[in-house]
Amino acid sequence: MTQFWHPTGIAGPAAWIASSLRQTRQGPGGLQLSCLTAPGARDPQIMLVGFLVLGGCTFAFGAALREARSQHATGGAGPGPALVQGAGLLTVAAGLLRRDHMLLNAPGGPGASWYGNAHDPISGLIYASLILAQLALARRFRRDPRWRARRPWLLAGAAATGLILIAYAAAVTGPAAAILQRAAVTLPQAAVAPSRPGSCAPPTGGVRSDSVGKASRKKGQRRQGAGQSRADFELRRSFARLEANPSPALAAHAWGGGSKPEHAAIPTWPDDSAGDRFFNTQGTADAAEAPPIVGTTLPTPEEMAATSELWVVATNALVRAVVLDGLTVNHPAVSTVIALLEPIVKQELAYYADETTWDEYPESDVPLRLLGDEVLMDATWAIAGDDSLASVLALLERRLDTAFDTPGRPASLTGRAAAEALIRAFPDHFECRAPGDEACLERLRATGRTSSNPLCDLVRDKVIAPEDALPVGLTILAALADLARTSAFSVLDAST
Numbered sequence: 001m002t003q004f005w006h007p008t009g010i011a012g013p014a015a016w017i018a019s020s021l022r023q024t025r026q027g028p029g030g031l032q033l034s035c036l037t038a039p040g041a042r043d044p045q046i047m048l049v050g051f052l053v054l055g056g057c058t059f060a061f062g063a064a065l066r067e068a069r070s071q072h073a074t075g076g077a078g079p080g081p082a083l084v085q086g087a088g089l090l091t092v093a094a095g096l097l098r099r100d101h102m103l104l105n106a107p108g109g110p111g112a113s114w115y116g117n118a119h120d121p122i123s124g125l126i127y128a129s130l131i132l133a134q135l136a137l138a139r140r141f142r143r144d145p146r147w148r149a150r151r152p153w154l155l156a157g158a159a160a161t162g163l164i165l166i167a168y169a170a171a172v173t174g175p176a177a178a179i180l181q182r183a184a185v186t187l188p189q190a191a192v193a194p195s196r197p198g199s200c201a202p203p204t205g206g207v208r209s210d211s212v213g214k215a216s217r218k219k220g221q222r223r224q225g226a227g228q229s230r231a232d233f234e235l236r237r238s239f240a241r242l243e244a245n246p247s248p249a250l251a252a253h254a255w256g257g258g259s260k261p262e263h264a265a266i267p268t269w270p271d272d273s274a275g276d277r278f279f280n281t282q283g284t285a286d287a288a289e290a291p292p293i294v295g296t297t298l299p300t301p302e303e304m305a306a307t308s309e310l311w312v313v314a315t316n317a318l319v320r321a322v323v324l325d326g327l328t329v330n331h332p333a334v335s336t337v338i339a340l341l342e343p344i345v346k347q348e349l350a351y352y353a354d355e356t357t358w359d360e361y362p363e364s365d366v367p368l369r370l371l372g373d374e375v376l377m378d379a380t381w382a383i384a385g386d387d388s389l390a391s392v393l394a395l396l397e398r399r400l401d402t403a404f405d406t407p408g409r410p411a412s413l414t415g416r417a418a419a420e421a422l423i424r425a426f427p428d429h430f431e432c433r434a435p436g437d438e439a440c441l442e443r444l445r446a447t448g449r450t451s452s453n454p455l456c457d458l459v460r461d462k463v464i465a466p467e468d469a470l471p472v473g474l475t476i477l478a479a480l481a482d483l484a485r486t487s488a489f490s491v492l493d494a495s496t
Helices: 008-026 033-037 044-072 080-096 114-141 148-170 177-192 230-244 248-255 274-279 282-289 301-306 308-323 332-353 367-384 389-403 415-428 437-447 454-460 466-484
Strands: none
Touching: 044 080, 080 114, 114 148, 114 177, 148 177, 274 367, 274 466, 282 308, 282 367, 301 308, 301 332, 308 332, 308 367, 308 466, 332 367, 332 454, 332 466, 367 389, 367 415, 367 454, 367 466, 389 415, 389 437, 389 466, 415 437, 415 454, 415 466, 454 466
């Protein structure tokens, strides 16, 4: 699970507040912040340093937030981090372009300089940037289950900041102006600084992991037949480079035969609809960037077994196939990739079966963990929305029964068994607050236990065989994707 914290989010505001408090104690009471940098103030350099440190740290915090959102969050960074960075640069400028006098309405004072006059419009831009940054981050966080819990705080912070600024502008030289100004600057910093995934994160001690790129260093045996084509030679050379320097990007490059894969189109839906929630998860974004599995030269079984980055690419490619490319689980290309991953899945399940060694599994990006812990749980969150788990459970039972209605399916694999495995694992990843949720979960806990991964649970309970874990997981995912293709906020409304 993505977690974000950066020291500049605390250091900048702390330095600024400390310098402000110190100067307020030393100078005349009620002075506004910019007045404390004026030449006539006592030790104006202290407040000037506060402005510079706050601006520099705000800019660095915005850059760190942009990187965290770009790498780990659904929908990319958005304009919020850029607005935070802009506020940081403007804060530096406001400190350097300081006022000429300690008082805003200094009677008999000489005329203000150009830089003193420039301070006010720059301050106005800072206030606007801080409000817009909160609104932009709140809008972006709405689309991401891992960050969504921060959204109400950001919206409240933006509203409160706006009200305070209105009160400040109405009495800019009044006795309460200094307090209002400090509150207007500090409040958005407090709202933005802890911008990290909140209540949607797994509980303390949970088993969900977000450590990525933990590569296997084993040297796989590569075969080069006599008279191989130039294309095959380049492909094998790409896999050789991947073994020497494992990375997800290079794995996708090698999978694509040495060329950058063409991204799949992600359908758009109205904001906050079930379709918007489903198709804006991180799993869908990763799948769209994965290479297609039709018309592609796949890695050999030895190459697949040797490099864990290829497991990530293969899993994401399977998600892309059934969610975005419209392929069925029985499609020959899908079956081929499933067969390539089957030995890795069985090894993963062998570790899982021994609970004393499960936490010691050497790879984090194993197929069932990615598909079950990550993609399916985010998909279940998108389907559940704000509806009660009992209602969602009943709907999933019916839909999955239809999805499993194929020749040769085991009698133990029912919509009820799969739906209960999904909902039983759900609270290990997300909070459940709808009325009746706890009663539903208590009933499910009485009939079985969860590892937080519904696919591993289905294998453990002998509902499915180990070799069926991936196909069943993809079948469930495809059914959830079909259910989510609606502009309604609730899938229950779309299904009536």
